[in-house]
Amino acid sequence: MVLTHRILAALFALALLLGGFLGAVEILLARLGQPPWLVPHPQWSAWLGGQTWDAGAVRTALAVLALLGLLLVILALRRGKPRALALPPRPGHTPAGVTVTANRRGVEASLSAAARRTSAVSSAATTLGGRSATTTVVTSTRSAGNLQRDVTTAISRRLAELGLADTVRPRVTIKHKGH
Known part of the structure; x- marks a missing residue:
């Protein structure tokens, strides 16, 4: 609820x-x-x-x-967010008739971890919406440079690994620590 x-x-x-x-x-x-x-x-x-x-x-x-x-x-x-996300079947890995799901919080944590592995990221938090994954990244560096692109690439790569790249669009917000 x-x-x-x-x-x-x-x-x-x-x-x-x-x-x-x-x-x-x-x-x-x-x-x-x-x-x-x-x-x-x-x-x-x-x-x-x-x-x-x-x-x-x-x-x-x-x-x-x-x-x-x-x-x-x-x-x-009013319908809330589903707790589980249906993942597409992976040919050769998923038997016919089997539905694979992932916990929403687990996917959010996985995407946040992918963002944190990017250099210059202090912390990251991800929220899954209907068709987007919004990640807020905190950095301590003044010039973000290509940070937004790097984080978006890392999240897109993780979404592709989960099979959600076609249904979930990554959105990244950069916040500077101490500003």
């Missing part, structure tokens, strides 16, 4: 938990004949009793709730 989905789900669950707790406390207080704690439910009840389906506030609240629900459904159905 995508990190943002996890965070949104946790926040939504926390809101539901707190709302349920508040509702239980308010019901208990009303049952005991005590004044409300946070929610002025007698006033709200009186106001809601005077509303009709044609009231502007009711229609606005329903529209906002419908849009919020639609947004949550769209976020839930």
Whole structure:
């Protein structure tokens, strides 16, 4: 699950938990004949009793709730990055009918390692997108010279070894350490 989905789900669950707790406390207080704690439910009840389906506030609240629900459904159905990448079969190595996959993080680590093996690279991090591999390289040298070309070549070579050269395009960003 995508990190943002996890965070949104946790926040939504926390809101539901707190709302349920508040509702239980308010019901208990009303049952005991005590004044409300946070929610002025007698006033709200009186106001809601005077509303009709044609009231502007009711229609606005329903529209906002419908849009919020639609947004949550769209976020839930949105496809995240697959954890495994299908690698093309290698003639002579892969039996017929066998699908070979590679872990996305493993491929990212492999591409980062290929970039780090290039001279003048201090560190490298790669993120695989839909059709591109974006590598951010950190160097301590002021003049990058052919560094971008060298890193792109190293990553392209590694993509070709994995059989992903035709489907994934390398993109390299150079950052200078201390700048």
